[in-house]
Amino acid sequence: MLFSVLDIIGTIAFAISGTLTAIEKRFDIFGIAIIAAVTAIGGGTLRDMLIGNTPVMWLQHLEYLYIVIATIIVTIFFRKSLNKLRTSLLLFDTMGIGIFTLIGIQKGLLIGLHPIVCILLGTVTACFGGVIRDTLCNEVPIIFKKEIYATPCIIGGGIFFLVQYMGFTQNIIYLVTIISIITIRLFAVRLHWSLPVVKL
Amino acid sequence: MLFSVLDIIGTIAFAISGTLTAIEKRFDIFGIAIIAAVTAIGGGTLRDMLIGNTPVMWLQHLEYLYIVIATIIVTIFFRKSLNKLRTSLLLFDTMGIGIFTLIGIQKGLLIGLHPIVCILLGTVTACFGGVIRDTLCNEVPIIFKKEIYATPCIIGGGIFFLVQYMGFTQNIIYLVTIISIITIRLFAVRLHWSLPVVKL
Amino acid sequence: MLFSVLDIIGTIAFAISGTLTAIEKRFDIFGIAIIAAVTAIGGGTLRDMLIGNTPVMWLQHLEYLYIVIATIIVTIFFRKSLNKLRTSLLLFDTMGIGIFTLIGIQKGLLIGLHPIVCILLGTVTACFGGVIRDTLCNEVPIIFKKEIYATPCIIGGGIFFLVQYMGFTQNIIYLVTIISIITIRLFAVRLHWSLPVVKL
Numbered sequence: 003m004l005f006s007v008l009d010i011i012g013t014i015a016f017a018i019s020g021t022l023t024a025i026e027k028r029f030d031i032f033g034i035a036i037i038a039a040v041t042a043i044g045g046g047t048l049r050d051m052l053i054g055n056t057p058v059m060w061l062q063h064l065e066y067l068y069i070v071i072a073t074i075i076v077t078i079f080f081r082k083s084l085n086k087l088r089t090s091l092l093l094f095d096t097m098g099i100g101i102f103t104l105i106g107i108q109k110g111l112l113i114g115l116h117p118i119v120c121i122l123l124g125t126v127t128a129c130f131g132g133v134i135r136d137t138l139c140n141e142v143p144i145i146f147k148k149e150i151y152a153t154p155c156i157i158g159g160g161i162f163f164l165v166q167y168m169g170f171t172q173n174i175i176y177l178v179t180i181i182s183i184i185t186i187r188l189f190a191v192r193l194h195w196s197l198p199v200v201k202l
Numbered sequence: 203m204l205f206s207v208l209d210i211i212g213t214i215a216f217a218i219s220g221t222l223t224a225i226e227k228r229f230d231i232f233g234i235a236i237i238a239a240v241t242a243i244g245g246g247t248l249r250d251m252l253i254g255n256t257p258v259m260w261l262q263h264l265e266y267l268y269i270v271i272a273t274i275i276v277t278i279f280f281r282k283s284l285n286k287l288r289t290s291l292l293l294f295d296t297m298g299i300g301i302f303t304l305i306g307i308q309k310g311l312l313i314g315l316h317p318i319v320c321i322l323l324g325t326v327t328a329c330f331g332g333v334i335r336d337t338l339c340n341e342v343p344i345i346f347k348k349e350i351y352a353t354p355c356i357i358g359g360g361i362f363f364l365v366q367y368m369g370f371t372q373n374i375i376y377l378v379t380i381i382s383i384i385t386i387r388l389f390a391v392r393l394h395w396s397l398p399v400v401k402l
Numbered sequence: 403m404l405f406s407v408l409d410i411i412g413t414i415a416f417a418i419s420g421t422l423t424a425i426e427k428r429f430d431i432f433g434i435a436i437i438a439a440v441t442a443i444g445g446g447t448l449r450d451m452l453i454g455n456t457p458v459m460w461l462q463h464l465e466y467l468y469i470v471i472a473t474i475i476v477t478i479f480f481r482k483s484l485n486k487l488r489t490s491l492l493l494f495d496t497m498g499i500g501i502f503t504l505i506g507i508q509k510g511l512l513i514g515l516h517p518i519v520c521i522l523l524g525t526v527t528a529c530f531g532g533v534i535r536d537t538l539c540n541e542v543p544i545i546f547k548k549e550i551y552a553t554p555c556i557i558g559g560g561i562f563f564l565v566q567y568m569g570f571t572q573n574i575i576y577l578v579t580i581i582s583i584i585t586i587r588l589f590a591v592r593l594h595w596s597l598p599v600v601k602l
Contacts, residue, residue, distance in 0.1 A: 024346075030397035032353065033346030047252070052447070054456025056254025061310075061319045078400055110461075119461045133538070138333070140342045142540045146424075146433030153432060197430035200478055224546075230597035232553060233546030247452070256454025261510075261519045278600055338533070340542045 008180070010069060012101035015094035016042040016131060017073035018084065022091075025081055027139055037135055038074045042066075044131035049106055049123050053113060092191065100183035102128040103155040104176055107162055121159030128155050150190040150197060158183035208380070210269060212301035215294035216242040216331060217273035218284065222291075225281055227339055237335055238274045242266075244331035249306050249323050253313060292391065300383035302328040303355040304376055307362055321359030328355050350390040350397060358383035408580070410469060412501035415494035416442040416531060417473035418484065422491075425481055427539055437535055438474045442466075444531035449506055449523050453513060492591065500583035502528040503555040504576055507562055521559030528555045550590040550597060558583035 020041025024034040043060050050058035060066040077084055084091065106127030110120030129151050136143040145151040162179040170178070189195070220241030224234040243260050250258035260266040277284055284291065306327030310320030329351050336343040345351040362379040370378070389395070420441030424434040443460050450458035460466040477484055484491065506527030510520030529551050536543040545551040562579040570578070589595070 025400050027342075027346075028399055029346045030399050032351075032397050033343075034400065036346065036352075051251050051451050052456065052458050052461060054254065054454065056252065057313065057315065058252050061252060061315055061323075064316055064318060067318065067322075081400065113457065115457065115461055116464055118464060118467065122467075123461075137538060137540075138337060138343060138346075140337075140340065140540065142427075143433075143538060146427075146429045146436065146538075151432075152436075197432050199428055199430050200425050200434065200481065225600050227542075227546075228599055229546045230599050232551075232597050233543075234600065236546065236552075251451050254454065256452065257513065257515065258452050261452060261515055261523075264516055264518060267518065267522075281600065338537060338543060338546075340537075340540065 008101040008176075009105060010065075011094070012098035012105075013042050013066060013069050014073050015091075015098035016102075017070045018077050018091060019095050020131075020135060021074050021077040022081065022085055022088070023135065023139070025078070031078075034078070035071075035074055037138065038077075039067075039070050040138060041131045041135045042070050042073075044134040045102060045127040045129060046105070046131075048130050048134070049109060049127045052126070053109065053115075053123070055109065055113075093188075096184050096187045096191075097180070099128045099151065099155060099187060100158065100180040103158055103183055104162070104179050107159055107179075117163045121156055121162075124159050125152050125155040128152075150187065150195055153197065154183045154186040154190065157186055208301040208376075209305060210265075211294070212298035212305075213242050213266060213269050214273050215291075215298035216302075217270045218277050218291060219295050220331075220335060221274050221277040222281065222285055222288070223335065223339070225278070231278075234278070235271075235274055237338065238277075239267075239270050240338060241331045241335045242270050242273075244334040245302060245327045245329060246305070246331075248330050248334070249309060249327045252326070253309065253315070253323070255309065255313075293388075296384050296387045296391075297380070299328045299351065299355060299387060300358065300380035302331075303358055303383055304362070304379050307359055307379075317363045321356055321363075324359050324362075325352050325355040328352075350387065350395055353397065354383045354386040354390065357386055408501040408576075409505060410465075411494070412498035412505075413442050413466060413469050414473050415491075415498035416502075417470045418477050418491060419495050420531075420535060421474050421477040422481065422485055422488070423535065423539070425478070431478075434478070435471075435474055437538065438477075439467075439470050440538060441531045441535045442470050442473075444534040445502060445527040445529060446505070446531075448530050448534070449509060449527045452526070453509065453515075453523065455509065455513075493588075496584050496587045496591075497580070499528045499551065499555060499587060500558065500580035503558055503583055504562070504579050507559055507579075517563045521556055521562075524559050524562075525552050525555040528552075550587065550595055553597065554583045554586040554590065557586055 017038045020038035021034055023041070024037035027033075029037060043066055047058045047060065050056060103124035106124030107120045110123040115123070129145055132145060132151070133143040158179050161182045162175060165175045165178050217238045220238035221234055223241070224237035227233075227237075229237060243266055247258045247260065250256060303324035306324035307320045310323040315323070329345055332345060332351070333343040358379050361382045362375060365375045365378050417438045420438035421434055423441070424437035429437065443466055447458045447460065450456060503524035506524035507520045510523040515523070529545055532545060532551070533543040558579050561582045562575060565575045565578050
């Protein structure tokens, strides 16, 4: 229950950011729809293809499509206000990252994968929708250069297994994981943290 | 029977357009082969990976490869004449789109997916070969900006289920679907229809 | 045994070249890790998704990740010396191509695919890590334009089945295949062979 509410919030957050990106790029409405959908469900789709969980989630659960379509329409209508709110939207986006990491970890655990690859699956779920979006928009994926996206996911994934190991209940594990990812990411953005670049 | 003849026509049409694109880009013959193959079988490959129909179709049915390879060779030989005929080639390309949409819908129905996702699978089959081609050529996919590709597929998919619901035989359903997609697309190109762009 | 030693060498070789590419592109350390990983395991991942061998290999065998991570760290430390050695690194890269082609062929044979598609799977395994890397770096994949990558894989694949047909033991088949791919590629690079470009 908690889980599906979270999943919906994450999908909406990512679909909003995808729609705004595609509008900026001056894509037509089909292009907007694809970019919004790829941002919102691309990471989960890649994860499902990697683990062989097919047909991938949005082919089996139409809710994803309905949510994405509804979000696109609402976002197009309120695009001016939403675009001004973009810094506030960061919070949604960050919630999406936290939630999707958790979902990816869970999917990995369900089929008995090792914790380390579960953390990677969580990171793929959270970050690769954006990678596919940027690649389709013919840009170098932003997560390779500017912002801290993946690091909070990886640290949060570590915290997940730490808290689980300490024997807490599932809901507590979930909340602690999401809250740590959100906290680390917001700090990172606020304090302009960035990962070191290696010079040749 | 009708089905496989159509599939061959679609594959040839897409392989021709992929070959001509790669020649324009001055790729070497290996690059040409990859781009032609991706255009012709990339959409179906992505569809098969999404639904878990693996090994994907061209690994099981070698006809696809033979058709693509033969088409590439013939296209390279007659590239000058074919390039001049490009507007006439539009008809082939459009037939390919109609046919591939139908095939994608059928594959979805075969594994019991919901009509809405079947229509999306048809659209992926018809349009994503071109998306992958453009991405590999380091361009923004043309279908996000200039031409109406996906709209005819989606409308044609709707018509498929409408005609099926009305109880017509399979061959009629197939023909009506393909003909509507082709008609809509040709009108769209002729009358310079384009999807609205949303301004920020 | 021979097989896994070869696989490790190939993975290390590709991870080194991926790391150096990402450093040149001034990606942060997360970007470096992704590009190195994609170069080293992207081809095998795509192959596994195409044939439905899921969860894909690195989700089941953590050795791949450990090797990639260790290689990245060592490469970052010794980046200046390694970068100077780049022409010598070509040998490693070429060994990687030979080895990965062989592994791809084997995976196809294991599930009973036709020799022709086995050769293609070998080529995908060897070459598509680089294609995905270049696409993510927002460049036209180098193998479409400049260097002979795929041709040695395809010829080597043909030699594999020829030698097998002649009844040699497995280890001999393996060695002959890898050595022919390496030889053809090194000659191609040395003598500046390139595939013909088709002019319009």
